[in-house]
Structures are given as structure tokens and as C-alpha cells.
Amino acid sequence: MSIGEVTADPEMRKKRGPRSALLGLVLGFVGGFLVANFRLVIPLDKVRPSNDSFCPGAPSRHHQRVTLDYRAKLEPMDIVKLPKEDNVSNSATNLLFVGVMTARKYLDTRAKAVFETWGSELPGKIAFFSSETSTAPDNCPDLPLVALPNVDDSYPPQKKSFLMLQYMWQHFGDKFEWFLRADDDVYVRSDRLEKLLRSVDSRLPRYIGQAGRGNSEEFGLLSLEYDENFCMGGPGVVLSRETLKRVVPHIRYCLKNLYTTHEDVELGRCVQKYAGIPCTWSYEGCSEMQSILYHNSSGDQAFTGNLKRKEVHRAITLHPVKSPPYMYRLHNYMRGLRIQELQHLKVQLHRDIQSMMAELHVDREKIQEYSLSKNVPLFPEKPGSDQYLGDNKVLGVPAGLRAFRPKKTSEVIPWDFLSKSEYSLTDANPRRRIHSDVKEGLEDITREVMASINACSRQRGRVVEERSILYGYRRVDAYGADTVLDILLVYRKYRGRKVTLPVRRHVYVHQHFTGLEIREVVDGVEAESKTHRDREANSIQSVLRNSFLSMNFNAKESFDPIESKVIHFILPLSGRLATFRRFISVYEDVCLVGKGERTELTIILFPHRVEGSFNESTSLVNNLKYKYPSAVIAVVPSYKNFSRAVALEIGVSRHKDDDLLFFVDVDIVFTSSALRRIRLNTIMNRQVYFPIVFSQFDPKIVYADGKLRETDLITNSNGYWREYGFGIASLYKKDFRLVGGFDLSIQGWGKEDVDLFEKAVRSNLTTFRAVDPHLVHVFHDVECDPSLSGPQLTMCEGSRADTYAGLNQLADTIYGHPEYLRYAKALRTRTSTPAA
Numbered sequence: 132m133s134i135g136e137v138t139a140d141p142e143m144r145k146k147r148g149p150r151s152a153l154l155g156l157v158l159g160f161v162g163g164f165l166v167a168n169f170r171l172v173i174p175l176d177k178v179r180p181s182n183d184s185f186c187p188g189a190p191s192r193h194h195q196r197v198t199l200d201y202r203a204k205l206e207p208m209d210i211v212k213l214p215k216e217d218n219v220s221n222s223a224t225n226l227l228f229v230g231v232m233t234a235r236k237y238l239d240t241r242a243k244a245v246f247e248t249w250g251s252e253l254p255g256k257i258a259f260f261s262s263e264t265s266t267a268p269d270n271c272p273d274l275p276l277v278a279l280p281n282v283d284d285s286y287p288p289q290k291k292s293f294l295m296l297q298y299m300w301q302h303f304g305d306k307f308e309w310f311l312r313a314d315d316d317v318y319v320r321s322d323r324l325e326k327l328l329r330s331v332d333s334r335l336p337r338y339i340g341q342a343g344r345g346n347s348e349e350f351g352l353l354s355l356e357y358d359e360n361f362c363m364g365g366p367g368v369v370l371s372r373e374t375l376k377r378v379v380p381h382i383r384y385c386l387k388n389l390y391t392t393h394e395d396v397e398l399g400r401c402v403q404k405y406a407g408i409p410c411t412w413s414y415e416g417c418s419e420m421q422s423i424l425y426h427n428s429s430g431d432q433a434f435t436g437n438l439k440r441k442e443v444h445r446a447i448t449l450h451p452v453k454s455p456p457y458m459y460r461l462h463n464y465m466r467g468l469r470i471q472e473l474q475h476l477k478v479q480l481h482r483d484i485q486s487m488m489a490e491l492h493v494d495r496e497k498i499q500e501y502s503l504s505k506n507v508p509l510f511p512e513k514p515g516s517d518q519y520l521g522d523n524k525v526l527g528v529p530a531g532l533r534a535f536r537p538k539k540t541s542e543v544i545p546w547d548f549l550s551k552s553e554y555s556l557t558d559a560n561p562r563r564r565i566h567s568d569v570k571e572g573l574e575d576i577t578r579e580v581m582a583s584i585n586a587c588s589r590q591r592g593r594v595v596e597e598r599s600i601l602y603g604y605r606r607v608d609a610y611g612a613d614t615v616l617d618i619l620l621v622y623r624k625y626r627g628r629k630v631t632l633p634v635r636r637h638v639y640v641h642q643h644f645t646g647l648e649i650r651e652v653v654d655g656v657e658a659e660s661k662t663h664r665d666r667e668a669n670s671i672q673s674v675l676r677n678s679f680l681s682m683n684f685n686a687k688e689s690f691d692p693i694e695s696k697v698i699h700f701i702l703p704l705s706g707r708l709a710t711f712r713r714f715i716s717v718y719e720d721v722c723l724v725g726k727g728e729r730t731e732l733t734i735i736l737f738p739h740r741v742e743g744s745f746n747e748s749t750s751l752v753n754n755l756k757y758k759y760p761s762a763v764i765a766v767v768p769s770y771k772n773f774s775r776a777v778a779l780e781i782g783v784s785r786h787k788d789d790d791l792l793f794f795v796d797v798d799i800v801f802t803s804s805a806l807r808r809i810r811l812n813t814i815m816n817r818q819v820y821f822p823i824v825f826s827q828f829d830p831k832i833v834y835a836d837g838k839l840r841e842t843d844l845i846t847n848s849n850g851y852w853r854e855y856g857f858g859i860a861s862l863y864k865k866d867f868r869l870v871g872g873f874d875l876s877i878q879g880w881g882k883e884d885v886d887l888f889e890k891a892v893r894s895n896l897t898t899f900r901a902v903d904p905h906l907v908h909v910f911h912d913v914e915c916d917p918s919l920s921g922p923q924l925t926m927c928e929g930s931r932a933d934t935y936a937g938l939n940q941l942a943d944t945i946y947g948h949p950e951y952l953r954y955a956k957a958l959r960t961r962t963s964t965p966a967a
Contacts, residue, residue, distance in 0.1 A: 210275045211256040211303075218305050226328060227255035228307040230295045233315040234284040235261055238276070239268035241315040244455035246274055248462035249318060254325045255307055259315070260295040289394040293382045296370075296398075300379040308333035310375055312368045312398075316451040318434075318461050319367065322469065323447045327423075328369070337371035338362060338402050341424040342410040361399025362410035365450040366424035368395070370402070377406040419589065423447045438464045439571070441578055474645045478526050484509070485527030498523045521646055528610055530641050535608035546604040546615075549573075573600065576614055576640050592626025601635070611643040653692050655814045696810045698861070699790050700732040703778030706739030707797055708747055710911065714797045715751055721803055723759045728806055731763040733785060735778035738770060775858075776873040776883035783872070788865040789815065796858060798909050799824065805905035809861045812899050819862040819870070819891050822903040826853040826933070827910040832940050845904050848939060852902050857888035859906060870894045882922060 217225055229250070233242045242259050250257045258275045262284045267274045277298060282291050292312065299310050309328050313319065331337060340362025362368040370378075378385075378401055385401035399410060411420055425446040427433035431453045434443070438461065443449065452458045488498050499522070501509045512518040528534045537543045548554040553565045565573075581597050588594045603616040616638040624630040651658040700718075704711060722728040734752060738745045745768075752766050767781055779794055786792060791813055795801075805822075812820040827833075827850040862870075870890040877883045891898045915927035945951050 210258055210277060212275075213256055213303070213306060224254055225256075225307050226325060227253060227309045227311060228299055228303050229253060229255065229257040229311045229313055229319075230299050231257065231259045231313045231315055232288060232291055232295060233259050233261050235265040236284070237315055238265060238274065239270050240455050241453075241458070242274060242276075243268060243271040244458040245315055246271060248458055249321055249465075252321045253319075254321065255309075256303075258299075260291060260298070262291075287392045287394050289389060289392075289397060290386060292364075292394040292398060293386050293401075296375065297379050297382045300375045304372065304375065304379075308372055310370045310372070312364070312370070313448075314365060314367075314450070316453050317365065317367050318449040318452050318458060318465075320447050320465055323423075327447060331371075333371045334373060335371065336374045336377060336406045336408050337369070337411075338374055338399075338406065338408050339369040339411050339420070340364075341366050341420045341426060342412050359400070359403050360410050361393075361396045363426065364395030364398075366426050367448045367450070368398070374402060374406045374408065378402055381405045426450050434461055439574065439578070441582060444468070444578065445582065477521065478643050478645060481521065481523050481526035482529060485523060485529075495524060498527070525610065526643070526645065528643075530643070532613050532615075532639060532641060534610040534641065534643075544606050544608050546606045549600070549603040549605060569605070572612070573603070573614075573616070576616065576638070577618065580618075580638055580640075593622065593624040595634075596621045596623065598633070609644075611641055614638075614640040614642070616640070655817050693807070693810045695729065696791050697729045697731060698793050698806055698809060699786055700730060700793050700795055701779055701782035702732065702734045702795055702797060703737070703773075703775050703782075704734055704748065704797055705737035705773040706742035706744055708742065708744035710797050710909075711744075711748055712751065713909070714799070715755060717800050719755060719759075721801065721806070723755075723762055728803060730806070732765070733782045734764070734766045735781050736766050736768050737773040737778065739773075774875075774877065774883075776875055776877050779883075780873055780875060783864055783867060786864050788863070788868075790864050791861065792864055792867065793861045794859060796908070798911055799859065800907045800909055802905040805903055808901075808903060808905075812901070813861045813863065815863045815865060816896075818897040818899050819860065819866055820899050821857050821860045821888060821891070822906050823852050823854055823900060824856065824859055824906040824908045825850050825902070825904060826856070826908040828940070829910055832944065850907075851933065853908060853933075856884070856908075858884040860884070860887070862891075866896055870896065882926065 211228075213225075231242065231245060231250075238259070238261065242261075246257070246259070256275075258277050260277045260279055262282055263278050263280050265276060265278045267276050277295075279291060279294050279298070282294060284291075296310070296312065303310075311319075311324075331339075342360045343363045381401065381404075385397065385404075389397050390400065391397060403409060422442070423446055425442055425448065427442075427450070430451070434449060434452055435454070435457055449461065452461060485495065485498065488495070488501065493501055499510050503509055510520055510523070512520065514522075535544070545556045547556075549565065549569075551565075552562050553569065554562050577597055577600065581595065584595045598619040598621055601617045601619055603614060605612065605614045607613075618636055618638055620634045620636055622630070622632045622634050702714070718730075718732060722730045722732075734748075736745065736748060749766055749768075752764055756762060756764050765785075767785070769778065769781060771777065783792060791810070793809055808822070809820060812818065812822075825845050828848075833849050870887070871894075872887070872890075873883050874886045877886065888898070915924055917924070
């Protein structure tokens with residue numbers, strides 16, 4: 132008898148009939164129980180595909196094991212708070228359903244970041260799919276989570292991926308047009324994705340993503356036919372409702388017949404087999420999917436650096452964003468770009484209004500008061516309101532380089548010339564390096580210009596590349612910034628007759644100002660009024676919108692969190708009695724007379740090696756304390772060799788962690804305005820303040836009478852901003868310790884301030900620098916001790932040279948004394964002549 136042959140004996144059948152029936156009944160119950168309660172493990176190498184999917188000569192499959200659970204019938208869950216009556220036909224917001232594959236360990240980090248950033252701005256709903264033991268995290272209890280039964284977080288996630296699609300179709304198939312399969316490390320620009328999807332017919336089978344056929348190592352090993360590809364899972368995969376409808380009934384088969392460990396490859400194979408479509412290669416013939424669904428191959432470092440790149444700006448999805456803080460950072464950046472787009476649209480609408488009003492012969496000055504009909508004003512909200520639409524006289528000016536028209540010669544604004552350097556008429560230094568803010572602005576302009584030129588370059592069969600900016604001009608007027616650039620480009624035609632040509636083009640750009648945007652903060656926290664009426668009356672927004680015509684701050688508020696801060700002055704002193712008298716006089720006038728300021732003064736007093744003023748300085752302080760008994764002023768004597776770092780450390784050690792410290796020099800003259808800025812710009816645990824003081828030139832050179840001025844107008848002719856001086860600083864003691872404090876090994880003059888500044892920059896605190904016109908360093912002769920170390924002596928001599936005079940005064944002095952030129956020429960000749 133051959134294998135598989137069946138015999139039939141009537142006698143045996145007759146004798147064994149009742150027993151066989153009973154035995155069959157028992158076995159049937161047992162078998163049914165086993166099938167219903169146990170998982171069936173199928174080795175893939177033992178399963179032969181059906182004839183319609185088998186291709187002779189195809190590469191052998193990788194041996195895998197896939198676990199199926201026949202009990203996995205998912206129950207409906209109202210996790211996305213979608214009304215049951217909503218469907219794809221009656222809701223304009225039901226465009227897209229997003230399923231995010233995640234894992235239990237990422238629910239409180241990556242999943243939370245996705246939900247709180249782009250996941251909250253979708254034209255549809257989002258859900259997160261994880262293992263069966265997953266629960267919503269404590270830090271995000273509203274996370275829409277689907278714990279797939281009998282699914283774990285093992286990798287590769289084929290089962291999780293396919294069952295997620297099955298769940299999406301079973302419960303939301305009739306409610307959404309499109310379905311996005313996403314990972315928890317992808318960022319999606321929802322506004323651009325909506326624009327793309329609304330331009331495509333969702334009634335047709337669509338399978339949209341970044342098409343791939345595997346890398347060079349995998350080529351030929353993925354069992355893909357010559358006309359097959361797949362959508363890479365990382366940047367996201369979009370399926371139309373029709374595609375999901377065709378694929379989901381065959382999910383079980385696709386899961387049982389896996390060829391590779393890559394779930395995106397297997398999804399592509401399943402879509403190709405049952406929906407009959409491949410992954411898209413391009414969008415509307417002009418954008419490759421790899422550029423709008425962008426994958427960065429840098430791994431964990433992707434999107435952690437500069438975001439101002441063309442790849443970031445033109446993308447719809449960005450992958451991978453592994454760290455949640457960088458997900459929030461990227462989201463804030465994208466929101467900034469969106470704000471720019473809306474501001475540009477706002478300006479365009481204002482220009483349209485002004486253009487139409489001109490056609491209707493409406494005076495430009497009367498547009499703001501114009502009514503479309505009775506009781507229907509064109510601008511319903513007036514200046515000062517949160518809903519005010521802006522001044523049409525400013526925002527509606529037509530685009531161009533002639534927005535500002537001077538009425539007299541003094542109003543003509545000169546252009547700065549840009550090349551490898553920047554040449555400016557308004558700067559004391561006519562030639563200077565191009566500052567970083569100008570460079571960034573030029574990069575923004577060229578990036579946007581090149582994006583505009585290369586729009587649909589694929590469709591046109593050509594691409595234009597930027598080579599360099601040859602030269603340019605820039606200026607800023609009352610309406611915005613104007614830029615003219617001469618750019619060297621390379622034109623490459625790759626369709627038809629191939630051509631590569633260098634091209635020069637002029638670019639004219641006007642960037643319009645859109646008004647003031649202000650956020651009121653107190654110690655880094657946004658201030659909020661209790662009522663709308665308070666906000667309208669007291670906000671800085673309202674004051675500035677009304678051109679400072681309606682200052683109406685609440686006089687009843689007696690507590691000011693800024694003014695209540697006590698500033699603790701720490702002053703190192705050695706000798707300099709006359710200068711100290713001036714400092715004490717300024718301190719008395721600003722901090723003690725009348726209402727005064729909330730300040731305390733600690734003087735670290737060192738004896739001077741020549742000037743015997745130690746006792747006189749102490750008496751000066753005692754007299755001031757006797758005159759103002761409530762004033763907190765302390766003199767801390769130190770009999771060591773003078774060291775500014777040591778002196779300030781002694782002063783710091785006498786204060787508490789939450790004290791606001793102000794490191795000051797005896798040469799500084801200040802006002803109450805400077806003290807308020809110290810309070811505003813110094814924030815505990817957040818920000819340290821290094822103001823840039825104005826340093827006076829030598830009065831013997833600057834002024835004809837040669838007399839010293841304690842205060843004067845700030846101009847290029849009588850002083851300069853001490854940009855590289857860091858000795859004047861304010862910070863909290865807690866933050867001072869956090870950054871590392873002073874290097875106490877530094878003796879004598881200088882360098883300790885640079886060391887502290889560099890430590891602050893390297894710390895996690897924000898270092899805030901700004902010029903302060905009410906902090907003035909009064910001129911004094913600088914004595915550089917020859918015993919100083921090399922770097923300190925060089926810094927001291929450089930500071931002495933800087934305070935001598937300005938460029939104009941030095942030029943006048945040299946050209947007014949020909950003997951100086953003859954001496955310099957002789958000196959140069961003598962030093963350049965070789966020795967005999």
C-alpha cells in the first residue's frame with residue numbers, strides 16, 4: 132500500500148462505528164480547546180507559499196519563526212475621543228489617522244514628546260500602539276494608548292506593525308481618508324502633510340513614502356521582484372483608505388509568509404500583492420519623496436545641530452529624532468517657521484487691501500477707518516486690542532527697495548557694501564569682518580532664493596546650484612531690511628542635451644517689518660494678568676501699540692518682584708582714595724538718598740604698597756554708616772597681597788546662596804537704571820549678566836581743557852564699549868558656585884574675569900551680554916606692574932592703549948604733528964635694516 136492510500140473495510144466500519152463516533156467527539160472537544168487556548172508556532176521554512184506568489188529561482192527565505200494568536204480579536208476602544216457619528220463623509224477634520232508604533236519603555240519619553248508636539252496639531256487623530264502590558268505613563272495620563280493583546284516589544288516588530296494596521300481599519304476605516312504608520316522618533320509637519328494629502332485622491336489605492344530597494348549589502352536578499360519596492364518605515368508611510376481596505380483582509384497571510392526581518396519590506400510586499408501598487412517615487416513630478424520624507428543617516432546626532440538647512444526646511448517628515456528634548460526643540464523651530472509664513476501672508480493681505488483701496492480711490496490715510504458697509508468696518512479692532520490687525524500704512528506698502536522715501540538729504544540711508552569684509556560709512560571702523568548675524572541673514576536669503584529657483588527642478592530637468600556671493604549691499608530703514616546680492620550660480624541641465632554653465636544673477640530682496648511682538652516675563656516666567664481688563668490696561672503690549680500715549684499701570688500694586696531684589700555690591704579696593712570718594716558719593720546719591728535702592732555694600736580692603744590710605748578709606752565708610760544708620764555697609768580688611776579674584780571670593784563667602792551679587796570696580800559710575808537692569812537680567816538657576824560698560828578715553832587727548840568728566844554723552848569720540856571686559860558682572864551666589872567660581876591662583880591685575888566668563892559660557896546657564904549706557908568706566912591712568920605674568924601684562928598694556936583715544940583723535944594728533952610721522956618712519960627704517 133502506497134503512502135496516502137486509503138482503505139475501506141465495511142466490516143470494520145460496522146464494528147467500530149459507535150466507538151469511533153464517541154472517540155471522534157472527545158477528540159473534537161479536546162482539539163477545539165487546544166486551538167482556542169494555545170498559540171500555534173509555525174516555522175517559516177516549513178510553509179510553502181501559494182502558487183501565485185512563488186517565483187522559481189527567487190532567493191531563499193531567511194528562516195524565521197512568527198507567533199500567531201488566534202484569540203487576538205481586538206475590542207473597540209474609544210481612545211481618541213472621536214464621536215461615533217463621525218465618518219469620512221461628514222467631517223472636514225477627519226483627514227488623517229496616525230498610528231505610532233512605540234514600546235513600553237518609551238511611553239513617558241518619546242511617545243509623550245510626539246503627543247505634545249506635532250501629534251496635537253494633526254488634521255485628524257493619533258494613537259500609540261505598544262505591547263499588551265503597556266499603560267499610559269504618569270507624566271502623560273491622556274496619552275491615547277492601544278495595548279495590543281498578545282503583542283510584545285521585541286524586535287523586529289512585524290506583528291505589532293501589521294496588527295496596528297488591522298486595528299486602524301477595523302475601528303476607524305470608515306472615519307478617515309488617510310492612515311499614517313509612524314515611529315516614535317519621527318517628526319511630522321502636519322500643515323504640509325495636510326496640504327499634500329488634500330491634493331491626492333484618497334479614493335484610489337495609494338502607498339506613499341520614501342521608496343527603497345534596500346542598501347548595497349541587502350540588494351538581492353529581500354526577495355523583491357525587478358518592479359517591486361517598499362516604503363521605508365522610518366520617515367513614515369501613508370496609506371489611502373482604499374489601500375488599507377484591500378490589504379487588511381490578508382494581514383494573517385502576510386504575517387505567516389515573511390521573507391525578511393524588515394517589517395517595512397514585508398508591508399511593501401503585502402501592499403504590492405493585494406493592493407497592486409508600489410511605493411511612490413515622486414510627488415507631482417517635481418519633488419522626490421526622499422527629500423520631503425527625509426531620513427538623516429547620522430543616527431542619534433540627527434537634527435541636534437543647526438536646523439537652518441534646506442533639507443530641514445523642505446521636508447514634511449524628519450527622521451530620526453531620538454532625544455525628546457530635540458523633538459521639542461525641532462517643534463519650536465517649525466512653529467517659528469510657521470509664524471514667519473503667517474506674517475508674510477499678513478503683509479500680502481495688507482498690500483492687497485491697499486491696492487484695492489487705491490482702485491476704489493480711497494485715501495491711504497483713511498483706510499483704517501474705512502467701512503465695507505454700514506456698521507461693517509474694514510478694521511473692526513482698534514490699536515491697543517489683542518485682535519488689532521496692524522497699521523495698513525506701514526504693512527501695506529508695496530514690495531520693493533523704495534518703500535522708504537527720504538524727504539531731505541539728511542534722511543538718505545547709505546548702503547553697506549559686502550564682500551569678504553563689510554564696509555560701512557556709519558561705523559568708526561570702515562572695514563570690519565562680516566558679523567555672525569549678517570552672515571546668518573545672508574544664508575537665510577540665499578537658501579530661500581535657491582529653493583524658489585529650484586522649485587520643480589526635477590520636472591524641468593535642470594538644477595541650479597549656488598557657488599558663492601561675489602558682493603552685495605544691505606541697509607535697514609523704517610520699513611525693513613533691503614539686500615542686493617550678486618551671486619555666482621552653476622546651471623546644470625541633465626535632461627536632453629546635458630549642459631553645465633556658470634551664471635551670475637542679481638537678487639533684490641526686501642524683508643518687511645511686521646510690528647512688535649512682546650512677551651512680558653518676570654525672572655524668566657511669563658507674567659499673566661488676573662483679568663482681561665487688567666491685561667488691556669497694564670500690558671506693555673498695550674502701551675507700545677498706543678505709542679506710549681496711554682500708560683496706565685496699576686498704582687495699587689505695592690509689591691514689585693523685580694524691585695524687591697536686594698543687590699549685594701562687592702567692591703575690591705587697594706588705595707585709590709580719591710576715586711573711592713567719588714564711588715562712595717555716587718553710591719550715596721543713587722542708593723541711600725531719598726527713597727533709595729535695596730542694596731548692600733561689602734568692601735574688601737587691601738593695604739596699598741605706596742599709598743597709605745587704609746585708615747582714611749575705613750573712616751570714609753564709617754562716616755557714611757553714621758549718616759545712614761539703616762544702610763548695610765561692611766568693610767572686610769585683608770592684609771595679603773592684592774588679588775581681585777581673592778577679594779571677590781572673600782566677599783562671596785559672606786553671602787547666602789540666594790543673594791544677588793554685583794561685582795563692581797571703584798572706577799564705575801552707575802545710576803538706578805543700571806541697577807534695575809541688573810535685577811531684570813540676572814535670574815537664579817537660569818541666567819548670569821555680564822554688562823558691557825562704556826569706557827572713557829584720556830581727557831587730555833579728547834577734551835581741549837584736559838579735564839575729567841564723570842559722565843558725558845556716549846559717542847565714538849569720547850570713549851568706547853569695553854566689549855572684551857568681563858570684570859563687571861552680576862549673578863547669584865548659587866550660580867557662582869555652580870559655574871566654578873574664580874581661579875584663586877591668579878594674582879594681581881586681570882585675567883580672573885575672563886576665566887569666570889568662559890566658565891559661565893560653558894555651563895548650562897544663559898550668559899546675557901548687552902551694552903549699558905548707565906555703567907560708565909571713568910578714565911584713569913593704567914599702571915602695569917612689570918612683575919605680572921606674560922598674558923596678564925599683555926592684557927594690561929592692551930587696555931592702557933585702548934583707553935588712550937579714539938581713531939579720529941589719534942589720526943588728528945598724528946597728522947597735526949609731522950614730527951611723529953618722521954619719527955615713525957625712521958623707527959621703521961631702523962628696525963627693517965639688517966645688522967652689519
